[in-house]
Amino acid sequence: MELEDIKSFSNNSDSQLFFDYDLSKSNWFNIGGKTKIFFKPQTLQDLIAFLKLYNKRGKIFLLGAGSNTLFSGNVFEGVTIKLGKNFNRISTLDKNKLVAGSSVLDKSLSEFSMENSISGFEFLSCIPGSVGGGIRMNSGCYNREFKDILLSVQAVDFLGNILQIPYEEIKFSYRSTDLPKDLIYLSATFQGQNGDKENIQNEMSRLKQIKNDSQPSKIKTGGSTFKNPIGQTNKKVWQLIKEAVPKDISFGDATISKDHANFFVNKKNAKFDDMMSLIAYVKKSVKKKFNIDLELEIIVVD
Secondary structure (H helix, E strand, O other): OOOHHHHHHHHOOOOEEEEEEEOHHHOOOOOOOEEEEEEEOOOHHHHHHHHHHHOOOOEEEEOOOOOOEEEOOOOEEEEEEOOOHHHOOEEEEEOOEEEEEOOOEHHHHHHHHHHOOEEOOHHHHHOOOEHHHHHHHOOEEOOEEHHHOEEEEEEEEOOOOEEEEEHHHOOEEOOEEOOOOOEEEEEEEEEOEEOOHHHHHHHHHHHHHHHHHHOOOOOOEEEEOEOOOOOOOOOOHHHHHHHHOOOOOEEOOEEEOOOOOOEEEEOOOOOHHHHHHHHHHHHHHHHHHHOOOOOEOOEEEO
């Protein structure tokens, strides 16, 4: 991949651009090799200019909070883009409507809505990701999903064309949408309801307590590893794993959390191959015991 024009672009831009950038500290697993290019645009203008210059000559990966991303140890032969601070803003549009940049953390959006007495966003306080990632995978918890609050998405495709996509044109399913993969979400508009600040805060506290009682925290994990097998069993995926897999199984430093069987953990210095071996072992074990094929919820980038 020729990079001279991109190097010239980086010299004339206020946005951050690095070459052969280490990705291991950019995700919650702390696993991964390098990316040929790492681009952190500070403005929409810089993002569009870069995309038009890059012109899809290599792979493009959008990195959000890094909470559900597993990078391989190989060099990513393309560009990894992480949106800068200008994509991390929230504002009220009109009564009970919010606009949030795609790099806004779900937790921050939930807290902003609480401060403005807007309900409907309480569940976001328990999702460890960003708005962009939440849209892409229709994130959710406790019987609520992004589809329940989304009005529209503002995006740019990999060639730099800006798009406005209304809710009605998006097909949602469990932890998925039919939105094209070659889109970078810029921001989204959400609809809430008029609420009481104290009631909203109490509900957020209730949900956080449920989460704290059942899920590990302050560890190197990607969150939920597999999706629940909807329609195939009444059991949650953590129950399937708990019943099919020895609780002390590990591959190198890759192991399963003792607090939640669907949370895989890098105990110290796990490698990509260690985590993939653990994933493969769990899939095989669940298939053998329950005849269910598990589907990954985390994103594997190679």
